Amino acid sequence: MKFKLVPEPPESLGLVADAHAAVPLVPGSEDDCCARLMRRVGFRSRDVARTWLTFLRAVGLAEETPDGFRRIRAEPTAEHLREHLLSGVYGASDVGDALTESESLTADEAFAGFVDRVPEWERYRTDDWEAVWRERVEFLLGWFLLLDLAERRDGRYVATDALSALRDDAR
Numbered sequence: 001m002k003f004k005l006v007p008e009p010p011e012s013l014g015l016v017a018d019a020h021a022a023v024p025l026v027p028g029s030e031d032d033c034c035a036r037l038m039r040r041v042g043f044r045s046r047d048v049a050r051t052w053l054t055f056l057r058a059v060g061l062a063e064e065t066p067d068g069f070r071r072i073r074a075e076p077t078a079e080h081l082r083e084h085l086l087s088g089v090y091g092a093s094d095v096g097d098a099l100t101e102s103e104s105l106t107a108d109e110a111f112a113g114f115v116d117r118v119p120e121w122e123r124y125r126t127d128d129w130e131a132v133w134r135e136r137v138e139f140l141l142g143w144f145l146l147l148d149l150a151e152r153r154d155g156r157y158v159a160t161d162a163l164s165a166l167r168d169d170a171r
Contacts, residue, residue: 002090003058005051009142015041016076019052020061027068058088082147086166091117095140096149096159100167104156111137 010016022040023033034049043049053069056062059081061072074080086093091114098113099105105113111134118133126132141157144150149163 002088003054004090004136005054005058006089006136006139006143007048007051007055008139009146013076013078013081013146016061016081020056020071020076023053023056023062023069023071025071025073027065027070029068033069055089059084060088078147081143082149082162082166085143085147085149089140091136092140092143095137095144096163096167099144099150099157099159100164104153104158106156107134107138107141110141110157 018041022037033053034046037043037049061076063072086096094114094117095110098110114137123129148160150157
């Protein structure tokens with residue numbers, strides 16, 4: 001399963017480690033987990049905390065059990081996040097493919113290449129679906145930068161060798 005929610009990328013991976021550590025080892029309800037994330041990490045709202053909880057699930061650092069959400073005992077290293085970002089976050093592999101198949105992309109070009117992959121029902125869910133999904137693609141590009149899967153050159157995104165290697169391994 002791939003998850004759609006992507007938080008704004010942090011300045012460093014330290015925030016990922018903090019959020020991971022805030023998820024309980026003993027399963028808790030979504031409300032309890034979000035409250036812990038807000039209290040321990042300082043997320044400003046329940047929506048932000050829920051987005052992070054979902055993202056942690058997508059990257060293999062948390063899971064939902066019949067009793068609630070719990071932390072997975074894994075290290076939130078850049079290597080772990082690189083691998084799971086592409087396989088667990090909806091659209092990440094598509095954006096990664098676009099980056100590796102082009103010389104460079106702007107955020108607008110990345111979104112234009114991805115827009116056809118936005119699920120049909122999402123287009124009817126809200127009037128501003130394009131803004132929501134454009135932001136998700138921009139956040140994905142930010143995560144690619146943070147995880148050294150892409151770099152910025154002259155305001156454009158360029159795939160790194162690390163992204164190319166991951167894409168080759170996936171084929």
